Amino acid sequence: MNTAVSTLPTEYSYNERYINRELSILDFHLRVLEQAVDPLHPLLERLNFLLIFSRNMDEFFEIRVAGVMEQLELGNESRSPDGLTPKQVLETISQTAHAAIERQYRILNDEIFPKLREEDICFLRRGELTPAQSQWVKKYFQEQVAPVLTPISLDPAHPFPRLVNKSLNFIITLEGKDAFGRQIDLAVVPAPRSLPRVVRLPDELTDGKEHHVMLSAIIHEHVSDLFPGMTATGCYQFRVTRNADLALNEDVEDLAKALKGELNSRRFGRAVRLEVTENCPKPIYTYLLNEFDLDVDQLYRVNGPVNLARLLSNFKRPHLRYDSHTPVIPKVLKKSENIFSAMKKQDILLHHPFESFAPVINLLREAARDPQVLAIKQTLYRSGPDSEIVQVLAEAARNGKEVTAVIELRARFDEESNIAVANVLQEAGAVVVYGIVGYKTHAKMILVVRRENNKLVRYVHLGTGNYHATNARIYTDYGLMTTDKELCEDVHRIFQELTGMGKMAKLKKLLHAPFTLHNQLISFIDDEIEHAKAGKPAQIIVKVNALTEVQLINKLYEASQAGVQIDLIIRSICCLRPGLPNLSENIRVRSIVGRFLEHTRVYYFSNAGDSRLYCSSADWMDRNLFNRVEVCFPVGDATLKKHIYQQGLINYLKDNQRAWTLNGDGTWDRVKLKEGEEPHNAQQILIDSFK
Incomplete structure (x- = not known):
């Protein structure tokens, strides 16, 4: 284990401290493209990765490149945190994208199409x-x-x-x-x-x-x-x-x-x-x-x-x-009379797509038909009008339940679908609200209120991913089903905040963007810094889709300098530079690109033996922490906490089949199997373990 550096920190310029956001996400798309030449993937999956790269690049140009072009056309020459001007960013994007797209078609014509022909799948030319x-x-x-x-x-x-x-x-x-x-x-x-x-x-x-x-x-x-x-x-x-x-x-x-x-x-x-x-x-x-x-x-x-x-x-x-994969149902749900009795026995952790999304739908379905259920509240970010969840919510409203749906209309590229969802629910009699103007509602929450023995009991689902059954089969996400009174009370207060007016909700367990989440993350890192300075073990493991927020990056640099061991599992954008002497030499960054799209957000702090582990809807980006309504929930049950730590974090740190590591110069290297080392594919390990 490295110890705290004793020398004064080396002075680094902006472009030496940070990686450009647009170039970092372009690098992720290149990692996706590389899957098309990976013989470990079946042939049609390799073709699919090639097409995913096309869709990714479409959106990259539609949103990211368009935004940089707009800055340039408005005469904005201000530099991003990495020190690059919009013109410099566009020039680098153009060079990289041209080379990548040329490579994409070379892979298609020279590798994929010939191998498909060997399987009697041909795309015939006119001649x-x-x-x-x-x-x-x-x-x-x-x-x-x-x-x-x-x-x-x-x-x-x-x-x-x-x-x-x-x-x-x-x-x-x-x-x-x-x-x-x-x-x-x-x-x-x-x-x-x-x-x-x-x-x-x-x-x-x-x-x-x-x-x-x-x-x-x-x-x-x-x-x-x-x-x-x-x-x-x-x-x-x-x-x-x-x-x-x-x-x-x-x-x-x-x-x-x-x-x-x-x-x-x-x-x-x-x-x-x-x-x-x-x-x-x-x-x-x-x-x-x-x-x-x-x-x-x-x-x-x-x-x-x-x-x-x-x-x-x-x-x-x-x-x-790929061989077909059937998500499993947790044993506690199979053995229980209904979902409410199962949730009262214990907290239930769902790890998609290895475990089924059906329990989430069943929670709503049972609530819609249970005469003891009085109210259902849910946030919806991406969910089509024909989805089972929307249909069940509409059924609940028609059955006389008080149904409240907080729909984020502005979920990019799903705006039209979300308007249709709102219309379906309103016609069924549900109360539909669009969250807070200026802040996208990105939190994933369900609250069911049920009358039991003349008392009101709350049942809650919190998740890291959207309420979208199709995505739950291809995205990795966590969901927690709980009756914990303080968590349920916190969720109740956030729904009040979203649908009404008033001061910031005071919460007992949940961390809440745009209010408490960022400051609390800074505080957790500060605690690890103090533990390291006191000679105690100090460790941070973070698994998110993106890391761009400069204050958190700088705090991680500070933690590295203090000797805190930091592992970051970042799917796509990472603006932090790891491994720099006297700045980030105790930070390691890896990315997993595999069969499923990595989407879980997990934050772990060792806290001198009294570990903290949170799951969240929020990435470590400015937009998530300051411009969205996000929820970050603690996992308190010791068994579930160990499960997430071992399978959701350590398992991915051991991956030597689908992992890439980030270098301090901003380049990514594919992790290679060392001599004598056993292959470890984190996603396949999970598929096998849940079987």
Whole structure:
């Protein structure tokens, strides 16, 4: 174990102390991309990682790059904590992103597609089709594609159309005259989102093999049919990515109404990236760049489809995927008469996706139908109107329960869905509130009030992840089901705070952003510093999705200098630099990228033997700690605390299959198996242990 440094701390400049946030999240996307070449993943899972990378990059450009571009266009030259200006950040992003996207298509064309062919899964090019297949494709184009296409000529009467964010489009070069005698050189053909991007050929034309044709190839082959009497001399795919962040005035009178008005702007925001196929001629892509007011650094020429995120099809090859995993139900729930009796026996910890999300739904379902239940309150951040949870809440309201839903309308990219959720619940008779203006409600809480022997008893669920059953099968999260009186009282007070008005709720056990959480975390780190200075063991382990908040980073640096041993398990963004002499040499940072998306937030402080362990909805970011309503809950039960410490923290620190470590210079290295070392895959260990 390292001890406290005795020399004076080395002076580090800003860029030596911190890693840029935008570049750090881009590094995470690169770690996802690397999964596509990892032979430990089944082949179709490798393809899936390639497509996840595409979706990640879409959002990165829509939100992060768009934000930096906006700063630059407003003339903002202020430096971020790492010392970089917006211009420098954009230049570095451009270099890294261009190289990464080129690598993505190289992996697709040189590794994934050839290996899929070996499995008789083929994406056929136009020149590979047999005459019978070509005839089928032609008929498919005439009957299924052409009727929904709208060719748009580009001439003085038809200016360049407004094209929807991330939509697939074709720009066509033409020769000849149209029906009105006009000489038209260019046209645009948008591909409706209703059309599948991958079309499977009938089995009788492929000997039962899974052969597919891209929609882009089908349109390209028959595009001249859209311009009778003219000749299409060129057909080139392109796709524009736009600024998709919503700007809402916090003084609006009706948040839902204002949000509806803003959603359409996301589809037509400022362009931030143009993708074209590699064969697109310079005059054509230059023309498109001018139309979208972009420069050549924002152009991405790709060797393949420009909309990879929609490439995945329902391939019937189970051996090319992970073995199926069935989440388990905790024994205490199986043995109990109902969920209320189980929760009264003991606190119940759920670790998703290894354990089922069904108990959370069952808590609501039993509450909706139990005549003794008077009220149900819940926060909803991401949950569609068709989700079982929303339907059960609506049922409870129709059954006469007092149902209160605190819905965060502004959960990014789920705004429209959340408005629909609000409408469903309001129509059923539930009370729907939208939280606090200016603060997103990100806390995960359910409160059930039940009358038992003429007394009111509270039942609570607290979680680290959203109430979304599908995500609970692919995201790792913790949930605590409890009847602890002080925790239940705290949750009750937070709901009062969210739905009413008044002073900050005084809580007994919960930590609460934006009020007490940040200060208490600083205090916990200070305690570890004092223990280290007193010669006592001092340790901090934090597992979160992101670490960006500068005050916490500086406090961790201070703790490292005092000799506190610090392990950070950070999924994506980390602005702290570990391992720097006399600053962070006692800090280690690792990231796990595996089958499931790591999403748990756990904070552990050894506290001289009287350990503190908290789970939370909050990452260590400015937005979570100061601009959101978050809840951080202690795990007091000794057995559950040990369970989280061993399986949720130490297990991940031992991972040598899916782990990456962060260096002080900001680069990430894949952890390699040492000679004689046993493989340790943290997620697989959990799958096996819960079986």
